Amino acid sequence: xxxxxxxxxxxxxxxxxxxxxxxxxxxxxxxxxxxxxxxxxxxxxxxxxxxxxxxxxxxxxxxxxxxxxxxxxxxxxxxxxxxxxxxxxxxxxxxxxxxxxxxxxxxxxxxxxxxxxxxxxxxxxxxxxxxxxxxxxxxxxxxxxxxxxxxxxxxxxxxxxxxxxxxxxxxxxxxxxxxxxxxxxxxxxxxxxxxxxxxxxxxxxxxxxxxxxxxxxxxxxxxxxxxxxxxxxxxxxxxxxxxxxxxxxxxxxxxxxxxxxxxxxxxxxxxxxxxxxxxxxx
Amino acid sequence: xxxxxxxxxxxxxxxxxxxxxxxxxxxxxxxxxxxxxxxxxxxxxxxxxxxxxxxxxxxxxxxxxxxxxxxxxxxxxxxxxxxxxxxxxxxxxxxxxxxxxxxxxxxxxxxxxxxxxxxxxxxxxxxxxxxxxxxxxxxxxxxxxxxxxxxxxxxxxxxxxxxxxxxxxxxxxxxxxxxxxxxxxxxxxxxxxxxxxxxxxxxxxxxxxxxxxxxxxxxxxxxxxxxxxxxxxxxxxxxxxxxxxxxxxxxxxxxxxxxxxxxxxxxxxxxxxxxxxxxxxx
Numbered sequence: 044x045x046x047x048x049x050x051x052x053x054x055x056x057x058x059x060x061x062x063x064x065x066x067x068x069x070x071x072x073x074x075x076x077x078x079x080x081x082x083x084x085x086x087x088x089x090x091x092x093x094x095x096x097x098x099x100x101x102x103x104x105x106x107x108x109x110x111x112x113x114x115x116x117x118x119x120x121x122x123x124x125x126x127x128x129x130x131x132x133x134x135x136x137x138x139x140x141x142x143x144x145x146x147x148x149x150x151x152x153x154x155x156x157x158x159x160x161x162x163x164x165x166x167x168x169x170x171x172x173x174x175x176x177x178x179x180x181x182x183x184x185x186x187x188x189x190x191x192x193x194x195x196x197x198x199x200x201x202x203x204x205x206x207x208x209x210x211x212x213x214x215x216x217x218x219x220x221x222x223x224x225x226x227x228x229x230x231x232x233x234x235x236x237x238x239x240x241x242x243x244x245x246x247x248x249x250x251x252x253x254x255x256x257x258x259x260x261x262x263x264x265x266x267x268x269x270x271x272x273x274x275x276x277x278x279x280x281x282x283x284x285x286x287x288x289x290x291x292x293x294x295x296x297x298x299x300x301x302x303x304x305x306x307x308x309x310x311x312x313x314x315x316x317x318x319x320x321x322x323x324x325x
Numbered sequence: 326x327x328x329x330x331x332x333x334x335x336x337x338x339x340x341x342x343x344x345x346x347x348x349x350x351x352x353x354x355x356x357x358x359x360x361x362x363x364x365x366x367x368x369x370x371x372x373x374x375x376x377x378x379x380x381x382x383x384x385x386x387x388x389x390x391x392x393x394x395x396x397x398x399x400x401x402x403x404x405x406x407x408x409x410x411x412x413x414x415x416x417x418x419x420x421x422x423x424x425x426x427x428x429x430x431x432x433x434x435x436x437x438x439x440x441x442x443x444x445x446x447x448x449x450x451x452x453x454x455x456x457x458x459x460x461x462x463x464x465x466x467x468x469x470x471x472x473x474x475x476x477x478x479x480x481x482x483x484x485x486x487x488x489x490x491x492x493x494x495x496x497x498x499x500x501x502x503x504x505x506x507x508x509x510x511x512x513x514x515x516x517x518x519x520x521x522x523x524x525x526x527x528x529x530x531x532x533x534x535x536x537x538x539x540x541x542x543x544x545x546x547x548x549x550x551x552x553x554x555x556x557x558x559x560x561x562x563x564x565x566x567x568x569x570x571x572x573x574x575x576x577x578x579x580x581x582x583x584x585x586x587x588x589x590x591x592x593x594x595x596x597x598x599x600x601x602x603x604x605x606x607x
Binding site for chain 2 (some may be wrong): 049069075135179198226
């Protein structure tokens with residue numbers, strides 16, 4: 044698959060059955076993580092979140108150890124030096140033509156290994172540029188928070204711009220509340236100094252890196268994070284803004300539409316330092 | 326694929342590349358139609374709708390004649406007697422790990438042939454039982470109306486019941502407006518005798534059979550169909566209710582929750598007759 048290594052239910056493969064419900068309906072989940080020198084960063088958290096998502100969709104969970112064996116197999120046979128990206132997928136398996144899951148379905152397990160993306164260092168040291176997407180996310184509390192395979196909204200949002208100097212788009216929901224970036228979670232520091240991130244009860248993906256930053260902020264920096272209903276005006280008025288996901292880590296925002304910040308701000312820099320220490324020590 | 330015949334980009338196959346964006350993100354569309362004695366019912370309408378959906382998602386359309394050649398190939402090599410079901414899929418093709426479509430992507434074209442489902446004759450002659458689903462559809466006008474591959478909402482809604490005497494579930498959106506069934510469109514005849522079907526500007530799938538019924542009603546029966554904002558109370562108060570899709574055709578509703586009708590009602594029966602004539606004559 045063009046430089047991508049892949050396992051299907053533990054067996055090297057580059058194809059999946061055409062009647063898999065992952066393709067038919069997006070009936071499944073995924074997780075994206077970093078493999079660094081033979082070790083997956085935050086593997087336990089990633090698997091816990093994937094398992095929780097599977098439970099929400101009533102997709103049988105094959106067990107943490109099954110995915111861990113897949114990852115070991117892929118990592119040991121890999122010729123990649125340094126960091127790579129792993130994508131884990133779990134679908135409800137193959138089935139008939141209707142939406143009702145077949146009673147005898149066996150889940151499909153996929154692990155893909157990708158080269159690490161080449162982001163310039165200054166995205167982290169000087170910040171990125173963010174734009175406001177016009178597409179609004181639909182609300183569905185049953186799907187909110189989990190990383191399911193229905194990602195057309197993210198695809199359409201990402202297609203809104205092609206300018207290479209814009210790194211991410213900010214998404215609001217149908218009520219106009221700020222939710223996330225197309226591929227990242229968003230945090231702000233309010234004018235009063237409060238660290239806030241959108242509440243993801245109606246839509247959005249709750250990423251592992253979002254959880255890590257919330258835990259580090261509360262535990263090490265003494266900064267409790269508020270999960271809040273945030274507006275675009277709140278982002279504009281913020282004293283700092285940053286984005287997180289497991290691959291990018293943390294990107295300070297230096298520009299959002301016509302609002303500029305000197306990035307990274309003090310709180311953002313403190314969290315960047317804590318993340319680097321945490322990654323080195325665990 | 327267990328009794329299913331399949332073509333991938335015109336070539337017999339039962340598998341698809343693991344990095345196809347159809348699987349990764351549900352980044353594609355589908356259409357379901359009936360092949361009856363070598364002829365696809367409403368093929369032109371189905372391909373027109375699929376092409377319109379592709380345009381909406383900015384997925385290049387391979388051309389009606391390309392899909393028609395696939396169908397001819399599958400139909401001529403088929404040992405199925407009588408009716409079968411065809412499912413056409415179009416995805417944005419294989420690509421990298423991010424949401425942004427690769428510039429060099431080639432679309433993936435899939436045609437699957439399934440046995441015709443065995444529905445009892447009395448579903449049509451005496452009507453079906455409908456329940457109200459608790460899951461609410463998220464609203465997104467960019468995705469409304471088209472049959473894209475993001476169908477987790479339908480899967481979750483269909484999982485709400487397993488009672489075999491309930492044939493379909495009615496779905497409302499987050500505003501509480503009635504939209505559709507999990508696999509069908511819905512029509513009502515109001516107490517004043519007006520034929521109505523939900524407006525699908527915010528969510529829902531506008532099926533080919535919905536269009537056919539609207540055209541037949543207006544053209545042959547002199548019954549203009551109103552596309553309206555309908556509530557559950559409107560359905561309860563209706564004098565007739567029926568469901569449509571390309572495979573079931575038209576099912577009168579004899580029960581919705583604790584509301585009963587003697588089905589089919591007069592308008593429903595007239596449309597059933599018109600559909601049968603249209604299917605025979607075209």
